[in-house]
Amino acid sequence: MAEVTLSGLSKSFGAAKALSDVSLTIPDGAFVVLLGPTGAGKTTTLRLIAGLDRPDAGDIRIGGHSVLQDTPAQRDVAMVFQQYSLYPHLTVRENLAFPLRSPMIALPEAEIAKRVAEVAAVLHIPHKLDNKATALSGGEMQRVSIGRALVRQPRIYLMDEPLSSLDAKLRADLRIELKRIHAELGATFLYVTHDQIEAMTMATHVGVLDHGRLVQYGSPREIYENPVSAYVASRLGQPRINLLPADAFGPAPPGATQIGLRPEHIHVGEGRDATIRRVEHLGDQTRLHLTLGPHEMITLTDPHTEARPGDTLQIRPHNPLWFDASGNRIQGPTP
Ligand SMILES: Nc1ncnc2c1ncn2[C@@H]1O[C@H](COP(=O)(O)OP(=O)(O)OP(=O)(O)O)[C@@H](O)[C@H]1O
CATH class of the missing domain: 2.40.50.140 (Nucleic acid-binding proteins)
Known part of the structure; x- marks a missing residue:
C-alpha cells in the first residue's frame, strides 16, 4: 500500500496534449475515481503511473519514491483494462496463477493455490477454474482479468472502466466486492469510470479532468454539491x-x-x-x-x-x- 503523488504531470502525443500539468495526491488506502468525457486524459494518467508510457514533464512518486526510472514490474501496480486481456490457451486457474509465478514474485505453489482459490470465490468463478479462458463469457473473462490484478496484492490498483462490459447485476455485485476488497485490504485504487453510481458509491475522492487538466479534486459530495464550474456540475448527478x-x-x-x-x-x-x-x-x-x-x-x-x-x-x-x-x-x- 502506498501514497501516490503526481506533480506537474504532462504528456502529449504528437500535437495532441493528453495531460497538462496534473498534480494530485492519492492518499494511502484511498479510492480515487477519475471522471471526464472521452479524451479527457483518464487512461493516459493510469498508463503513466503503471509505467506503460513516460511523461514529458513532471514526477510520479509512490510511497515517497520517484518511480520514473522504475519498470512497470518494479512499480508493483496492477492495471485492469476495459477489455479483458487473458492468455486464451491457458485455463482460468493458470491465468490467475500466472502473475504470481513471475520471477519478481515467484510465490510457493501452496500460496498460489490459496490466493487463486480466494480470488475465484470473490469473483464467483470457482466452478470455472479448469475452463480454458476462451470458453468463458465476456463477463467471466473480465472477472478473471480483475482476478489477475487481485491475486497479486499490489501496492496500487489501476482500473480503467473494469465493469463497463458487464451486465447490470454483475456490475452491482462486483461494485460491492471491489469496495469490500478496498476496505479489507486497505488497498489504494485509482479507478476510471463513466458510471455515476460507481463514482458516488466507491470513491473516497473524485478527480475531474477536462482536456487533460485536473479541474477539481475532492470528496464525491464536494464535487456534487460544490462544483467549481458548470462542466464539473455536469459530471455527477442523474x-x-x-x-x-x-x-x-x-x-x-x-x-x-x-x-x-x-x-x-x-x-x-x-x-x-x-x-x-x-x-x-x-x-x-x-x-x-x-x-x-x-x-x-x-x-x-x-x-x-x-x-x-x-x-x-x-x-x-x-x-x-x-x-x-x-x-x-x-x-x-x-x-
Ligand atoms: N497512444 C496515443 N497516440 C496518440 N494519441 C493518444 C494516444 N493515447 C491517447 N491519445 C490522445 O490523448 C488524449 C487523451 O486520451 P485518453 O485515452 O487518456 O482519454 P480518456 O479520458 O481515457 O478517454 P476514454 O474515456 O475515451 O477512454 C486523447 O485526445 C487521445 O486521442
Missing part, C-alpha cells in the same frame, strides 16, 4: 444538472449567465408555469420532462405521481448554482 439562462426565473446575481438546477434545487408548487412533456418511469426514479418557456428541463418526482403530459405545474429555484460566462461557479443568493 438526471444531469439543468443549465438555463440565468434570468430564466427572474433577476440573477451580478455576473451570472447560467443557473444550474438539480432536482433538489427545484421547488414545485409556486413560481413560473412549466408544462410536463413526458413522465418517464425508470424503476428506481421517475423523471418529469418539463418545458419552461423556450427551455427544456428534467427533474424527479414521486413514483406514484398522477402527473400527465400536458399538465402544468409551478416551479421556482431553491438554492441553485450560478455560473458566469466562462462556466465558472459564482456564489449568489436565491432570487
